[in-house]
Amino acid sequence: MNKGENFHPVWWRNHLRGYGYRITIARQAILDVLSKTEDHLSAEDIFFAVYKKHPNIGLTTVYRTLELFVQMGLIYKFDFGDGRSRYELMGGPKGKEHHHHLVCTECGRVVDYTDFIDDELELLRRTEKELSKKYNFEIKGHLIQFYGLCESCRKKKEKIIE
Amino acid sequence: MNKGENFHPVWWRNHLRGYGYRITIARQAILDVLSKTEDHLSAEDIFFAVYKKHPNIGLTTVYRTLELFVQMGLIYKFDFGDGRSRYELMGGPKGKEHHHHLVCTECGRVVDYTDFIDDELELLRRTEKELSKKYNFEIKGHLIQFYGLCESCRKKKEKIIE
DNA sequence: AATGTTAATGAAAACCATTTTCAATAAGGT
DNA sequence: ACCTTATTGAAAATGGTTTTCATTAACATT
Structure with missing residues (x-):
C-alpha cells in the first residue's frame, strides 16, 4: 500500500510463490477486485471489473486464474443456482x-x-x-x-x- | 402394483392431478426410474434408463419432466460439482x-x-x-x-x- | 541490464449441459 | 368418437466454461 506499490498483500504473494506460480498483473488485478467487493461476483463480473483498469486481460485468463485460486484455497467457488459460479475471497488478512x-x-x-x-x-x-x-x-x-x-x-x- | 397395473403409487398421481398436470408415459417412466435407484442420477442417466423400455422418450422430455417435478417438490435437484445436475426422489411413501x-x-x-x-x-x-x-x-x-x-x-x- | 527458459496469456474455436422452437401427438373431459 | 390443449420429439439455439495454439512476459541466470 505504501512506497508506491500496488495493492498486493504479502500473504497471497507468498502463497503464490510458495506454490511455484508467477505473480502477474492479471492475478493481482483479480485478487484486487475480489478483495474490494462485498458482492458474490461471477467470472464475467470480475472480468468487467478488471477491464476498467486492464482492458487487455481476457475472460479466459479470469477463468484460469479463478480456477487456480480455488485449487490453492485462496478463494471459494459457489453455485447459487443461477447457472454461473460465484467467487469469494477466503479467510486471511483481507478475507471476510x-x-x-x-x-x-x-x-x-x-x-x-x-x-x-x-x-x-x-x-x-x-x-x-x-x-x-x-x-x-x-x-x-x-x-x-x-x-x-x-x-x-x-x-x-x-x-x-x- | 397389483391387478396388472404398472408401478404408479397413488400419491404422486394425485400430486400431478392436483396441480392440473396430465399423467403421461414419460412421467410415469421417469418417476419409476427414480424410485428404483439408490444412485444420484443425472438427466442423461435417467434418459438412458428410461430408454430401455421407452426408446421413443427424448432427452428433452426428461429435462422438462425433471424441472416440473422439482417445481412440484416431488424431487430434489443437486449439484455435486461435476457440471451436471443430479436428481433424487423426495420423501414420501417411496422416498428415502x-x-x-x-x-x-x-x-x-x-x-x-x-x-x-x-x-x-x-x-x-x-x-x-x-x-x-x-x-x-x-x-x-x-x-x-x-x-x-x-x-x-x-x-x-x-x-x-x- | 540483457538473455533464456518456460509459465502465462489472448483470441478464437470447441465443448457440452440445458433450453427453446415449432409442428405433431396424445391425455382426458365432453 | 371428438375436441381442446397440454405434452412431446427433433433439431437448433443458448451460454457458461474449457481447450487450442501461437505469442508474450516472469523471473532466474548471466
Whole structure:
C-alpha cells in the first residue's frame, strides 16, 4: 500500500510463490477486485471489473486464474443456482469472516449470515469427525445454504395472488 | 402394483392431478426410474434408463419432466460439482429418509449419510427460524454437503507422493 | 541490464449441459 | 368418437466454461 506499490498483500504473494506460480498483473488485478467487493461476483463480473483498469486481460485468463485460486484455497467457488459460479475471497488478512449463505430462489439475492455460525461450526466439526471415521473420508470443507424468498419477492407473489 | 397395473403409487398421481398436470408415459417412466435407484442420477442417466423400455422418450422430455417435478417438490435437484445436475426422489411413501451428502471431490462419489441428521435438523430449524425473522426470508429449504477425499482417492494420492 | 527458459496469456474455436422452437401427438373431459 | 390443449420429439439455439495454439512476459541466470 505504501512506497508506491500496488495493492498486493504479502500473504497471497507468498502463497503464490510458495506454490511455484508467477505473480502477474492479471492475478493481482483479480485478487484486487475480489478483495474490494462485498458482492458474490461471477467470472464475467470480475472480468468487467478488471477491464476498467486492464482492458487487455481476457475472460479466459479470469477463468484460469479463478480456477487456480480455488485449487490453492485462496478463494471459494459457489453455485447459487443461477447457472454461473460465484467467487469469494477466503479467510486471511483481507478475507471476510466465515459465513454461510441465504439465497432467494426468485431474484437470486444472497445474504451472508454469521448468526449461529459458532453453533453451526461446532456441530459441523463434530459431524465431520464422525463422518470421516465412519466413511473413511478426509473431509476438506462443507457447504451450508438456506433457500427461500426474500421480502420483496414474497410481496410480489402476494400481489399476484390478490 | 397389483391387478396388472404398472408401478404408479397413488400419491404422486394425485400430486400431478392436483396441480392440473396430465399423467403421461414419460412421467410415469421417469418417476419409476427414480424410485428404483439408490444412485444420484443425472438427466442423461435417467434418459438412458428410461430408454430401455421407452426408446421413443427424448432427452428433452426428461429435462422438462425433471424441472416440473422439482417445481412440484416431488424431487430434489443437486449439484455435486461435476457440471451436471443430479436428481433424487423426495420423501414420501417411496422416498428415502432425509439425508445429507458427503462428496468426494476427486472421483465424484457421493455418500448419503443420516448420522447426526437429528442434531443437524434441530440446529437447522433453530437457525431457519432466526434467519427468517432477522432477514425477512421465507425459508423453503436447505443444503448441507461435506466435501473431501474418499478412501481410494486418498490412497491414490499417497502413492503419487511416494 | 540483457538473455533464456518456460509459465502465462489472448483470441478464437470447441465443448457440452440445458433450453427453446415449432409442428405433431396424445391425455382426458365432453 | 371428438375436441381442446397440454405434452412431446427433433433439431437448433443458448451460454457458461474449457481447450487450442501461437505469442508474450516472469523471473532466474548471466
